Amino acid sequence: xxxxxxxxxxxxxxxxxxxxxxxxxxxxxxxxxxxxxxxxxxxxxxxxxxxxxxxxxxxxxxxxxxxxx
Amino acid sequence: xxxxxxxxxxxxxxxxxxxxxxxxxxxxxxxxxxxxxxxxxxxxxxxxxxxxxxxxxxxxxxxxxxxxxxxxxxxxxxxxxxxxxxxxxxxxxxxxxxxxxxxxxxxxxxxxxxxxxxxxxxxxxxxxxxxxxxxxxxxxxxxxxxxxxxxxxxxxxxxxxxxxxxxxxxxxxxxxxxxxxxxxxxxxxxxxxxxxxxxxxxxxxxxxxxxxxxxxxxxxxxxxxxxxxxxxxxxxxxxxxxxxxxxxxxxxxxxxxxxxxxxxxxxxxxxxxxxxxxxxxxxxxxxxxxxxxxxxxxxxxxxxxxxxxxxxxxxxxxxxxxxxxxxxxxxxxxxxxxxxxxxxxxxxxxxxxxxxxxxxxxxxxxxxxxxxxxxxxxxxxxxxxxxxxxxxxxxxxxxxxxxxxxxxxxxxxxxxxxxxxxxxxxxxxxxxxxxxxxxxxxxxxxxxxxxxxxxxxxxxxxxxxxxxxxxxxxxxxxxxxxxxxxxxxxxxxx
Numbered sequence: 424x425x426x427x428x429x430x431x432x433x434x435x436x437x438x439x440x441x442x443x444x445x446x447x448x449x450x451x452x453x454x455x456x457x458x459x460x461x462x463x464x465x466x467x468x469x470x471x472x473x474x475x476x477x478x479x480x481x482x483x484x485x486x487x488x489x490x491x492x
Numbered sequence: 493x494x495x496x497x498x499x500x501x502x503x504x505x506x507x508x509x510x511x512x513x514x515x516x517x518x519x520x521x522x523x524x525x526x527x528x529x530x531x532x533x534x535x536x537x538x539x540x541x542x543x544x545x546x547x548x549x550x551x552x553x554x555x556x557x558x559x560x561x562x563x564x565x566x567x568x569x570x571x572x573x574x575x576x577x578x579x580x581x582x583x584x585x586x587x588x589x590x591x592x593x594x595x596x597x598x599x600x601x602x603x604x605x606x607x608x609x610x611x612x613x614x615x616x617x618x619x620x621x622x623x624x625x626x627x628x629x630x631x632x633x634x635x636x637x638x639x640x641x642x643x644x645x646x647x648x649x650x651x652x653x654x655x656x657x658x659x660x661x662x663x664x665x666x667x668x669x670x671x672x673x674x675x676x677x678x679x680x681x682x683x684x685x686x687x688x689x690x691x692x693x694x695x696x697x698x699x700x701x702x703x704x705x706x707x708x709x710x711x712x713x714x715x716x717x718x719x720x721x722x723x724x725x726x727x728x729x730x731x732x733x734x735x736x737x738x739x740x741x742x743x744x745x746x747x748x749x750x751x752x753x754x755x756x757x758x759x760x761x762x763x764x765x766x767x768x769x770x771x772x773x774x775x776x777x778x779x780x781x782x783x784x785x786x787x788x789x790x791x792x793x794x795x796x797x798x799x800x801x802x803x804x805x806x807x808x809x810x811x812x813x814x815x816x817x818x819x820x821x822x823x824x825x826x827x828x829x830x831x832x833x834x835x836x837x838x839x840x841x842x843x844x845x846x847x848x849x850x851x852x853x854x855x856x857x858x859x860x861x862x863x864x865x866x867x868x869x870x871x872x873x874x875x876x877x878x879x880x881x882x883x884x885x886x887x888x889x890x891x892x893x894x895x896x897x898x899x900x901x902x903x904x905x906x907x908x909x910x911x912x913x914x915x916x917x918x919x920x921x922x923x924x925x926x927x928x929x930x931x932x933x934x935x936x937x938x939x940x941x942x943x944x945x946x947x948x949x950x951x952x953x954x955x956x957x958x959x960x961x962x963x964x965x966x967x968x969x970x971x972x973x974x975x976x977x978x979x980x981x982x983x984x985x986x
Contacts, residue, residue, distance in 0.1 A: 434581070438574040441732060445570075446725045449563075449718045457701030459716040465569050466773060469766050472573040476580055477763040 430482050437472040441465065496641040499812030503819055504658055507674045511665045546682060546771065547825040548633025551818050552795045553880030554772055558779030560794030560879070562708075562715035564723035565776060568881075570732045572769045575739030580762035582740065584755040585902055591750070598746040599840035605901040608910035609844045615894060616840035618921055619743035622890035623833045626742070627869040628876070629883040630826035631656060632795070633818065635873065640799040641815035643808070652873055655822070660866050663827045664859055674827075678820035683771060685817040689798070690774025693781035693805060701777065708783055721943045730949040731885070738892030738951075744832040792879035830869075834861035886928065889951035893920035896959050908966040916962025923954035 448464035455463035550568070557565035586601065593604050598619060603612035634655035635648045642651070698704035709716055718725050740746055752758065775798075782801035789797055802814050838858035843849055849857075878886075897917060900907040908916075927933070927950050934953065935946040 434577045438577055438736075441570050441574065442729055445718075445728055445732075449725055452717075454702060454705065457703075457705060459563070459705060461563055461717060462566055462569075462773075462776070465566050466770065469569060469573045469770060472577055473763050473766040476577060476759075476766070479580065480759045480763055483759070 428482070428486065431479055433475045434479050437468045437475055440471065441468045444468070494641075494643055494645070494808050496643065496808040496812035496815055497638075497645070499809065500638065500641055500815050500819055503816035504823075507677065507820065507823060508658070508662055508665070510674050510677065511662055546679075546768075546821060548630050548818065548822040549880055549884050550772060550775060551682065551686065551821045552633045552636060552798055553629065553884065554775040555779030555782070555798040556792075556795035556879060557881045558776040559782050559789065559797040560791075561723065562712070563718050564728065565779070565881075567728055567731050567735070569769065569772045569776075571735035571739065573766045574732065574736035576762045576765045576769075578736065579740060579765075580759060583749050583758040586740075586746070587749050587752055587755050587758065595750065596747065597836060597840055598741075598743040599836065601746070602897070602901065602913075605906055606908075606910045606913060608914075611910050611914055613841055613844055614914055614917060616743075616836045618890055618894060618917060620833050620836055620841075621921075622887040623743065623829050624865075624869060624872065625883040625887045627826060627829045627833070627865070628872045629880045630822045630829065631659075631869055631873040632880060632883070634659075634822045634826070636796055636799065637815050637818040637822070640796060640803070641811055643803075649874055652870060656866050656870050659823060659826050659830060660863050662823065663830050663862050674820060675824050678817070678824050681813075681817040682821050685814050686771050686774045686778070689802065689814070690777035693801060694777050696805060697781055697785055704777075704780060708780060711784060722947065724943060724947045726944045726947040727949060730947075730952040734892050734949050734951040734955070735885075735888050737895045737955075738888045741891045741894045741898065742887075743836055744828045747832070748828075792877055795880050830862055830865055833865045834858050837861050837865070885949075885951075889924045889928075889949075889954065890921060892951055892955060893917050893924070893958050896955065896962055900962075908962055909969045911969040912962045912964075912966025915965040916958040919961040920954045920958030923957050924951065927954075 444464060445461070448461050451460040453460045458466070554565065554568050557568070589595070589604075590601060593600075595601055595604065597616075599612040599616040602615045603609055631652055635652040638651035638655055639646050639648045646654070694701050694704045698707060705716060718728055740749070749758070778798050778801065782797040785804055786797060786800040789800065799811070799815070799818075802811050806814070835858045838854050838861055842857060843854050894917065897908065897913040900913070906913075933946070933950070934941070934948065935943070938946060
């Protein structure tokens, strides 16, 4: 089986931050930009998802180009 | 007629017109009608998928849950993001296979992969059963919008009947092309309206987000964090997991991936869609803003909060525009759901049972089933008292049961047998049906168990049962164990 390139694991990070991070984020009472911490945490994870997928997409494109050469 | 209702009628006329225009000059074969002839580029697929994903559920359900439940509503913002990161890897695989084999529907995929027609019928039935609550919630939303913007002139049942008639006409006229064009209009409207409301209302009523959340925390302590019991952290995480795995298992979401021109569409969407999803944040703000302004909406009444607070803040003309945006967010997905459910029943349930039926008969049946499915949905809309969000969660409980079977079908040789897959799906779906009909919950059945376990979303519990049965039956119905088959499948590709 072909090895999965390491950078692709980036895609899993935001999801793990949601699933594993929410139990901890739920305990923090601070406010971020006026929002409850839990909501701010989730918004940050969503932004991070977009960033991670853009990076993985770019790296996959580069890789495909290299392989075609 | 008040100005709000006039605006609503105007938008309805425009979307019907767009449906007709989109249809002109094309002969409508079943493929044209249901997957648009597979010629849509990135933008169109994006809009079509967004059209299905950002629905009345988002607009009225999202604000309704923020209003009525508080922090548990945040789950709605989570699962899309996870689903999009999965989609980057999953959808190109589905698309390549579907294009190579000229597939039309989700069931076709399972039939081809597992070589079992019976499995296709089962998958189709699960899809239709899951789609019904999804359609019901769109109709509920339409009913709420029409009756609220009429300022009491139209009762909810009358509003539901008007809406469903419009929906049926719309679907029969235009098929998928109509959805795509109206989706463009809808996306602009919903974006503008949701963001504007989410910024304006908190400032107008509280002077900002900070003061608004302070006021809510003061009036309802603990409302902005997940409770220790009930919709606890455990419920939250299991629900996010269930819904993110089920996201693309909806028959319409699954088959709308077939409409893409190339697989790069999905890679782009995986980065863009999460941003687009932040619209939800503003929808939450609107629901939160309503809490102290229009208090006292309990149960499913909470779904009215967005429109009630809008009526408090704006003139009827503006309320009409907000209602029109809501109308489109129900009409586009509603039409896709109705179209998908009736196409599935004709193509993937009726045809395998009546093999001699001609293409034309099946296409006619698909159209003929549109009003029938709509009537079933109207029945549940008018008889049930559920709020919008629990209706969608019910659909997810069903549709996510397809995920394990899909995942195991992806390698060159499926890792499970048709019998195993069918037994697993039936187990999962039966568990859901039994618990929801009898009203049994884990918390009630096992009160002495810790709430970390009993708060788990029942859909996840059903999926675990599904996987156990799937693996056992697969092992029994094949001499080689699934693990050995997996090793073979992997070594084949090495």
